[in-house]
Amino acid sequence: MSISFTHRHILEDRMGGYEPSPNANHLTVVRRPVIFSTLAHAGHEAAVAEALSLVEDVVVRSVSPSDWLVVSQSASAATISASLATIPGLSFAEQSDGQVLMALSGPDVRTILAKCVAVDLHADMFAEGQSAPMMICRVAGNLARTGADAFEIIVPRSHAAYVFDELRDAGREFAMTRGFGD
Amino acid sequence: MASLITCPHCGRRPKEEFSIRGDAVPERPAPAASEEAWHAYVYLRDNPRGNIREYWHHVAGCRRWLVVERDNLTHAVFAVTDAREAAKGGTA
Incomplete structure (x- = not known):
């Protein structure tokens, strides 16, 4: 993850205004957040969906029958990347x-x-x-x-x-x- | 958002989420097919009124190719199939 992008959020300038609470x-x-884009290889869709549901500290957002977003607000990108790498028939890329x-x-x-x-x-x-x-x-x-x-x-x-x-x-x-x- | 397409993966969605590629009826000729066959496949299209079969891409949704059967006069949609299923089952 590049420092420059995480350092300053894209919406930082839009948070002004008088809103005490x-x-x-x-x-x-x-x-x-940590967001991964994942894609199951043809024929592996059901097995990958099952395996993704077992990954800890993440939520899985469905995109298409073979396509998911893996989102986490607690685990680090490295941890999730390591867990995803163990799932056969899955390609993934970090999109945070x-x-x-x-x-x-x-x-x-x-x-x-x-x-x-x-x-x-x-x-x-x-x-x-x-x-x-x-x-x-x-x-x-x-x-x-x-x-x-x-x-x-x-x-x-x-x-x-x-x-x-x-x-x-x-x-x-x-x-x-x-x-x-x- | 008048036209609603029922995507087999995402459910009922407005047509703004889709991009239409065009007629799904022409079949790609063999690579060695005659020049006439290729010309017909690439350039010649009917422009029917009524029932048509088209490829739609669900760009803002599941990003899958779909085969949509609809009436271009009344906007009634008869069937929406994933293009992969349609290819497997012939004319789905």
Whole structure:
């Protein structure tokens, strides 16, 4: 991981404003998540999915039947890389520098997200723990439900500022606050 | 977001997430096929009204190639198949 990218977060300049404490609706930008992009070789999809679910300290976000994002906020890239290397039929690459992880939570979060996402986020359609690739504010990203009123968004770094601004505007009517979470 | 395509992997998604490659009906001729066959494959297309079969790429989703059967007059979608499954099963 290169020092220059982790040293200063891409959204650092957008965190201004008078917001002494988080409101009920809050957007947390995770400062240094570890994100791996993984791809199962043809024929290994089921075995790889099973093996990925057993890796410790990570969450697995589904992208396609043979494609996942492995995300961690606690384990180091080296540890995860070592675990992934033991899985047969899997190719992976670290994407921590290239992706931005944001977490949204609060009672109005579904209404806020409905302005950015065309997918039905009712709990019957998009259950807790589910994740899917989709357009988020017209940017191809990954959305995951981490709780009844909690979601996580992963978007490419170069589009993160735009998505962040859109989410901020969408959350304005609910006084959504935002800040870094470490 | 009028047209909704039901991706076999991602579910119901707006057409903005996809990119359309074009007609899925022409079959690639053998490398040694005649010049006429290759010309027809590369350049000649019908422009039918009604039912069509097309390749769609789910660019902003699972990034898989899909075969979408739809009516280009009414926008009704009849079937969406993963292109790999469609290739395995002939005309899926």
